[in-house]
Amino acid sequence: MTDHKPSKSLPKATAKRLPQYYRLFKSLVEENVTRTNSQLISEKIGVDAATIRRDFSLFGELGRRGYGYETKVLRDFFGELLGQDQETHIALIGVGNLGRALLHYQFQDRNKMRITQAYDISGNPLVGTQTDDGIPIYNISDLEKNVKKSDIKTAILSVRKENAQEVVDTLVKAGIKGFLNFAPIRLKVPSDVVVQSIDLTKELQTLLFFMNDNKQ
Numbered sequence: 001m002t003d004h005k006p007s008k009s010l011p012k013a014t015a016k017r018l019p020q021y022y023r024l025f026k027s028l029v030e031e032n033v034t035r036t037n038s039q040l041i042s043e044k045i046g047v048d049a050a051t052i053r054r055d056f057s058l059f060g061e062l063g064r065r066g067y068g069y070e071t072k073v074l075r076d077f078f079g080e081l082l083g084q085d086q087e088t089h090i091a092l093i094g095v096g097n098l099g100r101a102l103l104h105y106q107f108q109d110r111n112k113m114r115i116t117q118a119y120d121i122s123g124n125p126l127v128g129t130q131t132d133d134g135i136p137i138y139n140i141s142d143l144e145k146n147v148k149k150s151d152i153k154t155a156i157l158s159v160r161k162e163n164a165q166e167v168v169d170t171l172v173k174a175g176i177k178g179f180l181n182f183a184p185i186r187l188k189v190p191s192d193v194v195v196q197s198i199d200l201t202k203e204l205q206t207l208l209f210f211m212n213d214n215k216q
Ligand SMILES: NC(=O)c1ccc[n+]([C@@H]2O[C@H](COP(=O)([O-])OP(=O)(O)OC[C@H]3O[C@@H](n4cnc5c(N)ncnc54)[C@H](O)[C@@H]3O)[C@@H](O)[C@H]2O)c1
Pocket: 093, 094, 095, 096, 097, 098, 099, 119, 120, 121, 124, 140, 157, 158, 159, 160, 161, 163, 167, 182, 183, 184, 200
């Protein structure tokens, strides 16, 4: 379905819903459901049907009026958009409290993303060891050499904010093109590098805002 490539100006809210769409179509295919429509999708994921139709229309003709959407076609389409049609190997940087938890998170079970290498500084006793699943934990000084001889373009950043920018500069130089960043800092990267930040404080504040809003 290469004729349905999205433009770079896809609204952020739509982009954020893509994993939801992919997950839904994947499970519908697993349940042997061959066809669906925006109303049924809406009931499953809690997004209103008009928004779903608008999102899908940004990609051209994904379905047919009166017929709906073919689950397999849409699963493959969103899978390709999200890079789930191939294996993505990821480097984890910073094996502290959060990094250790992430190393044990098995997101590879249902998706094609895998942490295959981890890095910390020489003072961390975990450097030179590997996890029970066999993920090696290297010294950060080996990163450039390792990344250059692998296909890794993606990193999860779980270092403290004081170290984050310096670490990112090193990783960008080594060829990393995308960061999932947990450090509460705005990172500076070249225009061909993407940063997706996860700020738990901000998420909690948003939750509290909506809870307060509910009370009024
Ligand atoms: N712990 C949490 O629950 C949590 C939750 C949300 C966000 N965060 C954020 O995640 C980040 C990590 O938090 P944490 O609690 O795991 O911190 P931590 O101090 O336990 O771990 C940070 C790790 O980064 C390593 N490190 C430092 N410099 C490095 C470098 N140059 N290269 C590679 N590794 C390096 C340290 O040796 C340490 O092991 C912080 O920015 C924090 O704000 C943490």
